[in-house]
Amino acid sequence: MSLLSAHHLWWLLALLLIGLEVALPGYFLLWIGIGAAATGMLAWLVPDLSLLGQAIAFAVLAFLACAVYAWMLRPKLRRTESTGERLNRRGAQMVGRRYVLIEPIVNGRGKARVGDGEWLVNGPDLPLGATVEVVGVDGNTLQVRPAA
Amino acid sequence: MGSWIIGVVLVLLVIIVIAKLVRIVPQGYEWTVETFGRYTRTLSPGLHFLVPFYQAVGARMNMMEQVLDVPSQDVITKDNAVVRVDGVVFYQVLDAAKAAYEVANLEQASLALVMTNIRTVLGSMDLDESLSKRDAINAQLLRVVDEATHPWGVKVNRIEIKDIAPPRDLIDSMARQMKAEREKRANILEAEGFKQAAILKADGEKQSAILAAEGKKEAAFREAEARIRLAEAEAEATRMVSDAIASGNINALNYFVANKYVEALKEIAHSPNQKMLLLPMEATGVIGSLAGIAELAKEAMSQQGSAKIVPPPR
Numbered sequence: 001m002s003l004l005s006a007h008h009l010w011w012l013l014a015l016l017l018i019g020l021e022v023a024l025p026g027y028f029l030l031w032i033g034i035g036a037a038a039t040g041m042l043a044w045l046v047p048d049l050s051l052l053g054q055a056i057a058f059a060v061l062a063f064l065a066c067a068v069y070a071w072m073l074r075p076k077l078r079r080t081e082s083t084g085e086r087l088n089r090r091g092a093q094m095v096g097r098r099y100v101l102i103e104p105i106v107n108g109r110g111k112a113r114v115g116d117g118e119w120l121v122n123g124p125d126l127p128l129g130a131t132v133e134v135v136g137v138d139g140n141t142l143q144v145r146p147a148a
Numbered sequence: 149m150g151s152w153i154i155g156v157v158l159v160l161l162v163i164i165v166i167a168k169l170v171r172i173v174p175q176g177y178e179w180t181v182e183t184f185g186r187y188t189r190t191l192s193p194g195l196h197f198l199v200p201f202y203q204a205v206g207a208r209m210n211m212m213e214q215v216l217d218v219p220s221q222d223v224i225t226k227d228n229a230v231v232r233v234d235g236v237v238f239y240q241v242l243d244a245a246k247a248a249y250e251v252a253n254l255e256q257a258s259l260a261l262v263m264t265n266i267r268t269v270l271g272s273m274d275l276d277e278s279l280s281k282r283d284a285i286n287a288q289l290l291r292v293v294d295e296a297t298h299p300w301g302v303k304v305n306r307i308e309i310k311d312i313a314p315p316r317d318l319i320d321s322m323a324r325q326m327k328a329e330r331e332k333r334a335n336i337l338e339a340e341g342f343k344q345a346a347i348l349k350a351d352g353e354k355q356s357a358i359l360a361a362e363g364k365k366e367a368a369f370r371e372a373e374a375r376i377r378l379a380e381a382e383a384e385a386t387r388m389v390s391d392a393i394a395s396g397n398i399n400a401l402n403y404f405v406a407n408k409y410v411e412a413l414k415e416i417a418h419s420p421n422q423k424m425l426l427l428p429m430e431a432t433g434v435i436g437s438l439a440g441i442a443e444l445a446k447e448a449m450s451q452q453g454s455a456k457i458v459p460p461p462r
Contacts, residue, residue: 027195028170032163055155059162066166070197089211090303091242117290117305120298139243140303 005047006054010040031069035062091137094119098147104128105144112142171196171205178244180206190244207248213240213305216259220311223267227274232313236306237262237293243301251300258297262307265292270312278312285309399444406437 017033039058043049049057094114102118103111105126112121112132123132123144136143172195173179179191183203191205198204220234239258241247251257269288270278278285289307297304314322393401 027172028167029163031170032166035162050151051155052151052158055158059158062162062166066169066197074195089242090240118294119303139246139301140298 005043006049006051007040007042007044010036010043010054010058014040031065032062034065035059038065089137091140091142094134094142095136096134098131098133099142099144101126101128101130101132104130112144165200169197169200171198176210176212177208178211178241179208180245180248182206187245187249207244209241209244209247211241211244213238216255216262218259218262218266218310221263221266223270225270225273225275225278229275229314229318231270231275231278231315232311233266233270233309234311235262235266235309237304238306239297239302239304241301242303246299246301254300254302257300258293258302258304261293261296262289265289266309268292275314275318279314282309282312399440399447402437402440403444406441409437 014033014037017029017036021027021029021033035058038061039054042057042061043054099112099114099119099121101110101121102113105121105123108122108125110121110123110126111118119142120140121132121142121144122138124146126132126146131147132144133147134142135145171179171191173191173193175193177193180187181189181191181198181203182205187206188203216237216239218235218237220232222230223233224230237258241254247254266285266289269285273281273285286307286309289309290304293307294304389401
């Protein structure tokens, strides 16, 4: 440990991991890298920490980095997602649209013509041929209300 | 040395655990989360953190619309024809949790449903209907299958029958039937043509006969008229002659008659027919006429040619 002290090793590992994070689509090496860098700092501040102690510190710090990001930073960084939220969600794309009933809503359940297919709808009882507006979606059932 | 090994293993363990903790759901998929084996929530596409050892990823559901090939199967139609039918199903999972846990094998279940329903729908149609009413078949299948798959959080968007193939011999007889149909039509058309032609021909003949008869009738009328005219002219001439005779001498007429008579005799005598035998009908007639001439001459002598035939009055 004359040429390379422990904290240098940790920092080298940190740089390596952060570099790998850019190259590999994994998104988990970053926090391990941050954990490694923090451990390096700790080893530099407390030079007589044993190797096992350093490893434990690394584990704790890496998890801490993860936790801080996941449960504290991420909710704040998150913006209201727009189009991405509606991709692969056919129902969500239909909210606000108007359709015609091809089966009357009886006991809250009926069918509406959507494109060239049919969707089950939930809503207040309405006669056949009434126009409904989609207000929400629950799996493969549309929540509707009578169109004003 | 032992602490070295433990340290390295610990570092590796940390890397593995963190790799398990950070979950990235790709777009087009949704993953279910199970807490000690019980479903708790669904992960949408993007970055997620799961608590290791406590939470785990359950099913990884494809939320994109998928195409399911319906393998071809033999189906018996209402009129007992065996046809091979295949198709495609387009479906999309809309509720990942339901699709993951309500049904054990979504694809197999959907496929079985479609295949049995193809049998049901085609079994209620006869062959001609099944070949011509694809739309109706598709619509009916879609209605039934969509309703049945609803509890599984699946939306069946489209079912299309790809191919309905009757057996070879049936196709042949269908082709024969069509050919016969066309030939029948051709024959009928031909016969109609002949009929029309015959009618037209007969009509033409009738017209021409009528026209010819009309021509004849007209000609006869004209002929009759001509005869009337001739008779009238003859009567007139006779009248003139008789007037002339009445106002002149009978002997002049006698002269003419005698002249004609003799001339006629001469003609007969000159006839090239050698078998011709001249027999004066009555010598007295000839002699009488000669006597008439003699008398005429005598009269002429006596009157010194003063006798003139008075021309008939005009």
